[in-house]
Amino acid sequence: MLHRTIDRFLEGQRWLEPLSDTLQGWAGAIFRSRAGQALKTLLNGTWLGHPLHPVITDLPLGAWTLAVLLDVVFLFDRSSTWHAAATVAIAAGVVAAVGAAVTGYTDWSDTVDRERRVGVTHGLLNLAATILYLVSLLIRLYGGSAGAAITISWIGYLLLLAAAFLGGELVFNIGTGVNHHTWEAPITEWTPAIRVGELAEGVLQKADVRGTPVLLHRKGTVICAIGNTCGHAGGPLNEGTVEGTRVICPWHASRFDLCSGAVKGGPATVNQVRYETRVQDGQVEVRRSPETYQPN
Numbered sequence: 001m002l003h004r005t006i007d008r009f010l011e012g013q014r015w016l017e018p019l020s021d022t023l024q025g026w027a028g029a030i031f032r033s034r035a036g037q038a039l040k041t042l043l044n045g046t047w048l049g050h051p052l053h054p055v056i057t058d059l060p061l062g063a064w065t066l067a068v069l070l071d072v073v074f075l076f077d078r079s080s081t082w083h084a085a086a087t088v089a090i091a092a093g094v095v096a097a098v099g100a101a102v103t104g105y106t107d108w109s110d111t112v113d114r115e116r117r118v119g120v121t122h123g124l125l126n127l128a129a130t131i132l133y134l135v136s137l138l139i140r141l142y143g144g145s146a147g148a149a150i151t152i153s154w155i156g157y158l159l160l161l162a163a164a165f166l167g168g169e170l171v172f173n174i175g176t177g178v179n180h181h182t183w184e185a186p187i188t189e190w191t192p193a194i195r196v197g198e199l200a201e202g203v204l205q206k207a208d209v210r211g212t213p214v215l216l217h218r219k220g221t222v223i224c225a226i227g228n229t230c231g232h233a234g235g236p237l238n239e240g241t242v243e244g245t246r247v248i249c250p251w252h253a254s255r256f257d258l259c260s261g262a263v264k265g266g267p268a269t270v271n272q273v274r275y276e277t278r279v280q281d282g283q284v285e286v287r288r289s290p291e292t293y294q295p296n
């Protein structure tokens with residue numbers, strides 16, 4: 001299996017660890033302040049309800065694929081129009097690659113272990129591809145050898161494809177960026193969660209409801225319930241902290257409204273599943289709110 005070979009190879013690259021530590025240290029410093037947190041939330045795509053990085057990555061990939069095709073036509077036709085069109089496509093790809101790099105770096109800054117290793121390699125390959133495209137662009141703009149410019153950009157394209165493969169590995173095999181509520185069993189009928197007497201005022205309480213972890217919070221007679229597993233990367237919200245009407249995830253500090261489950265701060269991009277609550281015979285019962293979002 002190719003991904004096992006890649007895993008073994010990357011595990012042997014010890015130098016990736018200190019490099020990752022340094023890069024994540026920089027991200028920590030950049031995003032530490034309140035303004036930095038707002039910037040991070042923006043780059044994560046919380047406002048979009050979807051990670052921003054995969055949206056932007058299509059732009060350089062598309063532009064540079066177009067450039068390959070235009071260069072192929074140029075090699076047959078020798079018309080400078082094709083060469084000029086490829087130059088424009090490469091320039092557009094370089095601009096878009098900056099956006100892809102910034103958003104990717106932001107998402108990657110919250111990763112650990114294997115996803116961190118694969119992610120940093122994905123980023124380094126993309127960086128190398130972008131540098132090659134930049135060199136090719138300069139050669140084209142300053143009237144250098146067309147052959148050299150095309151060769152360099154095609155090497156960049158091969159690196160880009162390798163990086164795209166690792167991007168797919170991150171999402172489809174490791175699950176980075178996947179909504180962690182996706183495969184939780186939906187609770188659509190009223191189901192007992194906890195006895196009222198066990199629900200202390202103001203305390204984050206986790207209940208296992210038919211195998212699905214639910215976070216309960218009581219303020220006076222109002223009992224709120226949302227999914228306990230953070231949609232971002234699976235952090236246990238009952239181990240987080242309460243800030244006013246919000247719970248802060250203990251892993252990467254996403255903020256969610258305790259009663260609606262709405263995400264109020266990234267890196268999470270989707271709301272927590274919200275549950276309706278009622279008390280029956282001293283027992284708190286929950287069921288998924290019909291307005292909440294859960295893919296199943």
Ligand code: FES
Binds near residue numbers: 110230254
């Ligand atoms: S797991 Fe990342 S913010 Fe909750």
